[in-house]
Amino acid sequence: MQIYDHDSPEAIAFKNNFIELDNWIEHLRYIEKEISNLLNLGTKELSGAFKSQTVLDKLKLEKEVNTAAIDAFLNYKEGLPKAAECEDVDCDMFYVAEHEKFRKTYSAHLKRYRDVKEEYFNVLSK
Numbered sequence: 001m002q003i004y005d006h007d008s009p010e011a012i013a014f015k016n017n018f019i020e021l022d023n024w025i026e027h028l029r030y031i032e033k034e035i036s037n038l039l040n041l042g043t044k045e046l047s048g049a050f051k052s053q054t055v056l057d058k059l060k061l062e063k064e065v066n067t068a069a070i071d072a073f074l075n076y077k078e079g080l081p082k083a084a085e086c087e088d089v090d091c092d093m094f095y096v097a098e099h100e101k102f103r104k105t106y107s108a109h110l111k112r113y114r115d116v117k118e119e120y121f122n123v124l125s126k
Helices: 009-045 050-085 089-124
Strands: none
Touching: 009 050, 009 089, 050 089
């Protein structure tokens, strides 16, 4: 999605949100692959330790949460073009608030995943 000099401020905001959303989805898909790789590695390397099973279970749960996040973000992306059709401030503000909600969800998801991933590597390195 390209931003042009003649785009209105609203169009620029919409396009920036769309680009940001695409980046979030791409990152979540990468996390999905990374979790699969970590689970494969962890299952082989950590199969005997009790503590490792706990972290593997957390990682499996994080994979499920990540899949749900991808679905939610894709659903949001499908509805985002409606934001370009807004004709009043209330409508614009709804989509601004919605995007901010997803930004916070994305940030919280990354933090939670990083915490689990760090715990995983701490167990793996012992």
